[in-house]
Amino acid sequence: MHRVVRAHLDDFQVKHAVSDNQSKQFEAFLNYAIFRTHCAENIEPRDLVYEGDDPGIDGVMIFVDDSYVSSVEEVEEALRDRKRDADVTVVFTQAKTSESWSKGEINTFESAINDFLSEAASYPHSEFMKNAREVFNTVLTHVGKIRDGKPKAEIYFATTARAADADEILAASSAIQRSVAGTGYFSSVHVELINRDSIVELWTAAEGQVEATLKVLGMAPFPKTPGIDEGYAVTVRAKEFIDQILVDGNGRLRQRIFEENVRDFLGSAGDVNQEMAETLLDQVKQKRFGILNNGITMISPDVRVGSLEISIRDFQIVNGCQTSNVLFENRDSIGADATIMLKLIETSDAAVIDDIVRSTNRQAKVEENQFLATLDAVKALERYFEARGAEDDLRLYFERRKNQFSHRENVKAIRVFDIKEIARCVAAMFLDKPDIASRYPNRLTSEMRAQVFDPTYQEEVYHAAAYTLYRLKILMSNNRIEQRYSKLRWHMIMAIKYYICGNVMPNMSSRKIKEKCEEIEAFMGKGDDGTINAIRDLCASIVDIDDITRDKLKGSSLAQDVKAKALAFREANPPKTSKTTA
Structure with missing residues (x-):
């Protein structure tokens, strides 16, 4: 890998706590940078890469207007009751750390894309890729609501080499454009060979000042x-x-x-x-x-x-x-x-x-709900996080406005929670809605926003939920908890609440909830082996992670099962809730 690209990759890794091997980090780096050209939402970079069978595609991202959709339900929701046609873009990526171009690798990428687009895929696909195919197929069933009658395709093949100039490499790129356009699924097809200079430009555009x-x-x-x-x-x-x-x-x-x-x-x-x-x-x-x-x-x-x-x-x-x-x-x-x-x-x-x-x-x-950032409850939450930040050694940041902290070098992205992420945290942990936080997050800031941002709630519930998720991310990034539990993180923070606090919780508007939040944060702030082992054992007891599919994640029955098993684990393994700090 070229040294300049590696330096930016290191910056990305530190900001987002991505601890995979270099190849997987580079995939996340590319996908995140391209994601940010389409969408202003915060996202966990790990959610843009996958493990398992790799058909030759490192990333698939689908956008409806400027919103990222990662499930069939989100596509249906985004295209329902529209008064105008939507812009839909399907993005395919392949990231290679090599400092050279390979015609064979580009050809493999082309073959993998065409297999993905076929009605009956032949290549082995991980659960992530199977889900991406389902999302794409759902998009095709709604072409009547899509501008120009078809989605657009953007295809990126990235290396850390200089700009490509060899005829065979340029010809291979053109071949992708022709073959994907030939499927008839897209109104336009854009193919780009990302070199070391252009990936740096993408990254600085995603994170730097304008x-x-x-x-x-x-x-x-x-x-x-x-x-x-x-x-x-x-x-x-x-x-x-x-x-x-x-x-x-x-x-x-x-x-x-x-x-x-x-x-x-x-x-x-x-x-x-x-x-x-x-x-x-x-x-x-x-x-x-x-x-x-x-x-x-x-x-x-x-x-x-x-x-x-x-x-x-x-x-x-x-x-x-x-x-x-x-x-x-x-x-x-x-x-x-x-x-x-x-x-x-x-x-x-x-x-x-x-x-x-x-x-x-x-x-x-x-519509009034489009002014979410100006709600009094949201403004009060911003003030609370600022006040807590002045007291806490390890500060969390509430980003009421997009990119509020993106240009402060000492602020790591993993500590920043925007409105949607805060909504997901509190809905999963305190409203027992990890299924909605996981698969239908837009609902939390639209039809459910009054329930999520109730001005009578104590601000501590938002901070405790965010802190719990933050600590889980840190523990996963340093492999003290297996990273494969990341897809279950919303259910895990609910399980931790029940493990620490039991089945009876004070109302979120009550002052008594503050004590429960303190207990949760005190437990999550401890880094001793006993605490980490308790979290590991809790994770293992609430689910068989190998049996968790995307369909199960979106169902309320899993949430109820996780709750019951967390309470059973608490009874068998009473928590030590002495209030120590990180």
Whole structure:
């Protein structure tokens, strides 16, 4: 492996506590970096790789719009009752640590993809790959709800070599494109040979800061406003806005800059977006685009103004997702005279950002549940984690806003919990819903959000659930607990609650729940052999891990069985719950 790539891989390993062998680490590294180009959600990198029979594909990821779907149920849920067609992308990856290209390995990758796509696969498939095939087949049953009538395919073959230039390697890449396109399953097929430079670019785009400089055609400052450092109304060329703001170094749309925008792209078929597209496709009308369009609102913690240009860092588009996506889709038709107006606001004040997000998006119909990050209960949770962090030696971070801590070098990703991950933790541990946390996590922040983020709950329940999961991840990463239990982690944190606290739990709004949370954290914080052995034995007693399938994980009967066995284990092996610290 090339030394520069290895250095970034080491950084990835430390941040995410991935402790597999180098080959498996590199697979997780590639899959995670590509995942982040499609989806802003946090994910456990280990969930993107698999053990068992390997047909020649290292990763399969399927996205509906900008959401990752990993089960048949999530596909059904994502495509149910839609008012517009969805963008669906199927991603295949193969990662090789070698510093050279191999035509034979690329051919094997092609063969494996075609076998995956066939109606009756011949290659041996692990449970992960069997599930991926089921998800893909479910996607095909919903093509009537997919934009262009078919999903898109993206195929990545990665090495740590220089950029490929040998004819046989380029021909092998073209052969993948032709054969996969020939299946007729996809509206487009993109094949990319990832070299050592491009994988570093993918990784830095996934984890690094986003910066851009724009040449301005006109600019006017806003008056001084409390909570806002600076504000400007700026006119720039649409082409430069696309090139500098919307597109990353690999020519892809920067999905992460829309994380604060509560609305997804609604597609080009809607009346407003179609009219925008028609304006851009007309070489005369597009010159008036900046006047006809309402403009785009952006926030940034760092706006620097020069005489003829303006620089921004870590920016977010909080209003203008539709305009931005239409500009991106029609970028090849946009000339030098098309302009766009930007409202640039410099602030780091979370409350001000909340106000801007809510007010700018009230101008269009947006459902209340799309403002999840602005809920009072969620804000209170952020304040609690900050206060605990000032006291605890081993701090956990609650990420109310996406990438809130991504640029702080001393913060490891394994200690960061976003809203969805916190919801999964508390639902699994204290609501006895590990099946939903495992297989239907989006429900926790939609129809179940009032139950999950009840403002009367004591904040300790969220911290205890997150801390338990964090400790389990650490113990698995250093192999003190077998990593194959990772797929059962949501059931395990529920089992630990019952092992430590027994069957009778105080209400989550009661002050008495705080004592139970302290007991859980004290137990999980101990690293002695007796505690680790107790957790190992608990894991072994609640399930036969070799018998656990994805179908069993999504059923409530497994949760009930785990509860009963955890209580039986407690009776046979009473826990030692002295309150020691990590």
